[in-house]
Structure formats: structure tokens, C-alpha cells
Amino acid sequence: xxxxxxxxxxxxxxxxxxxxxxxxxxxxxxxxxxxxxxxxxxxxxxxxxxxxxxxxxxxxxxxxxxxxxxxxxxxxxxxxxxxxxxxxxxxxxxxxxxxxxxxxxxxxxxxxxxxxxxxxxxxxxxxxxxxxxxxxxxxxxxxxxxxxxxxxxxxxxx
Numbered sequence: 001x002x003x004x005x006x007x008x009x010x011x012x013x014x015x016x017x018x019x020x021x022x023x024x025x026x027x028x029x030x031x032x033x034x035x036x037x038x039x040x041x042x043x044x045x046x047x048x049x050x051x052x053x054x055x056x057x058x059x060x061x062x063x064x065x066x067x068x069x070x071x072x073x074x075x076x077x078x079x080x081x082x083x084x085x086x087x088x089x090x091x092x093x094x095x096x097x098x099x100x101x102x103x104x105x106x107x108x109x110x111x112x113x114x115x116x117x118x119x120x121x122x123x124x125x126x127x128x129x130x131x132x133x134x135x136x137x138x139x140x141x142x143x144x145x146x147x148x149x150x151x152x153x154x155x156x157x158x
Contacts, residue, residue, distance in 0.1 A: 019058040029053040033060030036102035043102050059103040059121040068119035070126025075115030076157035093132050097125045123152050130154045
């Protein structure tokens with residue numbers, strides 16, 4: 001894994017997302033999983049026409065395949081003392097991001113005595129949550145990508 005500086009772009013330089021469509025979906029299309037509508041070149045919330053094409057959006061496909069784009073591990077004494085508050089912040093960030101960007105979602109949250117691990121469907125929401133944690137509670141967010149640059153991993157601690 002390679003460590004990236006805080007001011008670098010969200011995506012690594014050689015990123016290739018196998019869940020990103022190589023072309024455009026026919027319009028209108030509706031996701032058979034979440035109901036998001038593909039319109040004007042992007043997935044968004046809205047009503048689809050009755051004759052809309054049925055597809056599975058990239059977020060629903062990732063959730064089905066259990067292959068996250070990002071993973072945040074949160075740990076430390078501060079987290080142990082403020083777990084509910086911090087996880088509420090995580091859910092609030094998801095709600096805000098998902099309102100405009102249906103593909104930015106939490107896939108799962110697993111917690112144990114060592115901390116919590118959050119799996120996410122997109123690099124941008126992964127980065128947004130890590131940034132919110134750092135801005136709200138300080139702490140340290142170490143970012144790394146897998147060798148294939150297909151999963152962003154962040155470890156936040158305080």
C-alpha cells in the first residue's frame with residue numbers, strides 16, 4: 001500500500017474502477033435495486049418513466065458483490081468514549097452525500113472492541129467522512145490504496 005499526502009486528489013493516478021460504466025446507460029434507466037434514475041448522463045434520485053430500462057447501478061452492484069471502493073477503520077480511546085456521536089456523524093455525512101449522489105453510500109459498519117470498520121461504495125464519500133472526522137474531532141487519518149488502486153483505505157484514530 002502507498003501512503004498519499006493530504007492535499008492529493010481523491011483518486012490515485014492509475015485508478016480504474018471496474019464498477020464505472022465504460023459507456024452510457026440508455027436513457028431513461030432505473031436501478032432495479034435502489035430506484036435511482038440514470039438521466040442526463042448520471043445517476044440521480046427522481047421518477048422514472050414506466051418504459052425506463054432496468055439496470056443495476058454501480059453502488060447496488062458493489063453492495064451485492066460486497067466489494068467496497070473505500071474502507072474506513074476508526075479506533076482509539078477517543079472513539080471508544082464517543083462511539084455513538086462519531087457514528088452519527090458518519091451517518092449524517094452519508095445522508096448529505098446520498099441526497100445529491102445516489103452512488104455514495106455506506107455498505108456496512110462492523111464494530112467490535114477494537115473499533116469500527118465502515119465499507120463504502122465510492123472514494124468520494126470515503127474521503128468526505130475522513131475529512132469530517134478530522135475537521136470535527138482532529139485525530140489522524142492515514143490514507144492508502146491497495147496495489148491495484150481499487151480500494152481506498154483510511155485509518156482514523158485519536
